[in-house]
Amino acid sequence: MASPPLVSWTWIAIGVLAWCAALSITVFLEWSVKVPQDKWDTAYPYATPTATVLMIVSAVTTVVGLWGAYGYTSPIVFFFIAMAAVTILGYL
Numbered sequence: 001m002a003s004p005p006l007v008s009w010t011w012i013a014i015g016v017l018a019w020c021a022a023l024s025i026t027v028f029l030e031w032s033v034k035v036p037q038d039k040w041d042t043a044y045p046y047a048t049p050t051a052t053v054l055m056i057v058s059a060v061t062t063v064v065g066l067w068g069a070y071g072y073t074s075p076i077v078f079f080f081i082a083m084a085a086v087t088i089l090g091y092l
Contacts, residue, residue, distance in 0.1 A: 011065030015058045019085075022054035 025047050029035045035043045059078060066074040 006069035008065040008068055011061045015060075015062035015065060018054045018058035018061065022051040022058065023089075025051045025054075 029040060029044060029047060030037075033043075040047055059082070062081070063074045063078050066077055070077050
């Protein structure tokens with residue numbers, strides 16, 4: 001009999017989708033519309049709060065997805081994954 005997976009890929013997928021949605025808001029405003037970052041609040045007032053909520057949802061759901069495999073160290077594992085993603089995006 002197969003054992004259930006330790007990592008919940010459903011929660012991880014929700015986290016990745018929320019992270020991609022937040023990233024798409026940033027890419028849309030930066031590259032497509034070419035709005036400077038200091039003008040985001042006036043040009044698109046809901047962009048910053050929406051991206052913030054999406055990033056919080058991404059963090060929480062990713063930690064929930066990793067909890068079965070890593071337990072209470074899941075936030076630390078998520079921190080390292082997030083820092084790696086930020087570092088990689090910094091090179092774009």
